Every structure is written in C-alpha cells, then in structure tokens.
Amino acid sequence: MKEDLIFERYSRQIFIEEIGVSGQRKIMDSKVLVVGAGGLGSPVLQYLAAAGIGKLAVVDFDRVELHNLNRQVIHSERQLYNGKVSSAADFIQQHNSTIDFRPIPVKIEAHNAEEILQPYDIIVDCCDNFKTRYLLNETCLKLNKPLVYGSIYGFEGQLAVFNYCGSKNLLDLFPTAPPPELVPNCDKNGVLGPLPGIIGSMMAMQVLKLAAGLPVDCNQLTLVDTLHWRFTKLSF
Structure with a gap:
C-alpha cells in the first residue's frame, strides 16, 4: 500500500499526538x-483490522x-452454518484487505497451544470457557507474552491486561477455576448484545495501546455493570 494511501486511511489515528507516524508504524508491525470469534472477538477483530x-x-x-447474531456482529445471515473464522475472514477482507489475516479453524488445546501462540506479540482472550x-x-506465561483478558455475562463484563512487563496474571486474580456446574453460560x-461490543471495544483499545507502546493499567481488573451503569477498578 502506498504511503500516501496509508496516511489517508489512518490519518485520524496519526493525528493523535500519542500515536503519530511512529505509533502507527508500530501498530502496522504488530502481530496479534x-x-x-464470537461476541467479544467480533468487536476486537473489527477495531484491530480497522486500525x-x-x-x-x-x-x-x-x-x-x-x-449468535444478536451480538456477534461480524457475522451475518449469509454466513449461517459457516465456520466463524471463515466468516471473520470474509468480513475483514471487505473492510481492510491490506492486512495479513489468518483464520485458524481449530480448537486450542494443550498439545497445540504453544505452536499457535508463538508467532504473535499479543494474545487476546475472547474465549467462553x-x-x-x-x-x-x-x-x-511460558512464552512471556501479554494477554488481554475479557469476559461477559448478562449486563456485566470485566477486563484486564495480564503478564505485561512483569505484571500479574490470571492465577493471581483467580487461582483456581470454578466448578463447571457453577459456570454461567451465555447460551443458557x-x-x-451491546455488552460484548462495549467490553470488546475496551479490549481492542488495550491491544492498540500495547501495540503502539503506550502505557496500560496492569494489576487491575475493570468491572463494568451496564444495568446500573457502574464502572469499577479493582487492584490485585
């Protein structure tokens, strides 16, 4: 992509003093x-691709x-029953064909996690289990990569940045997982719909700040209660 077109496309980011040309170059050099690719992944992918x-x-x-369609906004009726990563690829190709996008249609498990995560600078946890x-x-932790975490339920969501420049990680906040029978499930x-849009957008903002080398809050959990419109930060 020619430099003048790059500047035109991302000018509203470059005009931000804290980003500038150097910050945009860092964003464009980042691997995430x-x-x-569900409720949280949809807005995260939208804004990272756009940026x-x-x-x-x-x-x-x-x-x-x-x-899925009430909240997973990168997918459409036209993509029903197709793989979510294929649907995401279709959306991103139409929105920003200049980025290098890779759909990975597999389940992350212990035997393949390191291989899948290794090539990337920043990992974003938009999973549901x-x-x-x-x-x-x-x-x-093993690969020394920052992890941007988010979760949602009903009207409530939370997010944090783990393992960045020596900061704490998920185990410092939640040492053990709850029993499966006590875990809430969005499907049930x-x-x-807008809740994952809010939390996912906040997660995307943290990713872009990490990519651009801007400071992010670590060792803090942000709690969002959209029913009562309360935003709380807890240190851990």
Whole structure:
C-alpha cells in the first residue's frame, strides 16, 4: 500500500499526538492473535483490522448459528452454518484487505497451544470457557507474552491486561477455576448484545495501546455493570 494511501486511511489515528507516524508504524508491525470469534472477538477483530494491525489471526472451531447474531456482529445471515473464522475472514477482507489475516479453524488445546501462540506479540482472550482461559494464561506465561483478558455475562463484563512487563496474571486474580456446574453460560443465561461490543471495544483499545507502546493499567481488573451503569477498578 502506498504511503500516501496509508496516511489517508489512518490519518485520524496519526493525528493523535500519542500515536503519530511512529505509533502507527508500530501498530502496522504488530502481530496479534484473537482467541474466539464470537461476541467479544467480533468487536476486537473489527477495531484491530480497522486500525491496521499488520498481522492478525483468529482461532475458533465453532460455526455461525442464528442465536449468535444478536451480538456477534461480524457475522451475518449469509454466513449461517459457516465456520466463524471463515466468516471473520470474509468480513475483514471487505473492510481492510491490506492486512495479513489468518483464520485458524481449530480448537486450542494443550498439545497445540504453544505452536499457535508463538508467532504473535499479543494474545487476546475472547474465549467462553475456563479451560481455554487458563490454558492461554499458562501458555502466555511460558512464552512471556501479554494477554488481554475479557469476559461477559448478562449486563456485566470485566477486563484486564495480564503478564505485561512483569505484571500479574490470571492465577493471581483467580487461582483456581470454578466448578463447571457453577459456570454461567451465555447460551443458557443470555447476554444483551451491546455488552460484548462495549467490553470488546475496551479490549481492542488495550491491544492498540500495547501495540503502539503506550502505557496500560496492569494489576487491575475493570468491572463494568451496564444495568446500573457502574464502572469499577479493582487492584490485585
């Protein structure tokens, strides 16, 4: 892509004093892996692609279903029953064909986690189960990679940045996973569509700040209660 077109496309980011040309170059040189192409992954992928992340990948083995469409906004009726990463690739190709995007249609498990995460600078946890969440944390610790974490339920969400420049990680906040029978499930208990848009956008902002070399809050959990419109930060 020619430099004048790059500047035109990303000018509103470059005009920000804290970003500038050098920050945009860092964003375009960054390699980010998003784990999960669902409710949280949708806005994360949207805004990272729009911002020009140079190498962007998403891993998910699920398919698009009708009940996904109230919140998983990169998918459409046209993509029903297709793989979510294929649907994401179609969306990103139409929105920003200049980035290097890789769809990874597999399930992350202990035997493949290191291989999948290794090529990327920043890992984004948009998954929907604790087994994967703790595996991502363990693998990021082993590979010394920052992990941007988010979760949602009903009207509530939370996010944090783990393992960045020696900061704390998921185990410092939640040492053990809850029993499976106590874990809420969006498919059974519901989630209001804009909530993952809010949390996912906040996660994307943290990723872009990391990519651009800007400071981020570490050792803090942000809690968002959209029913009562409360935002709380907890240190850990």
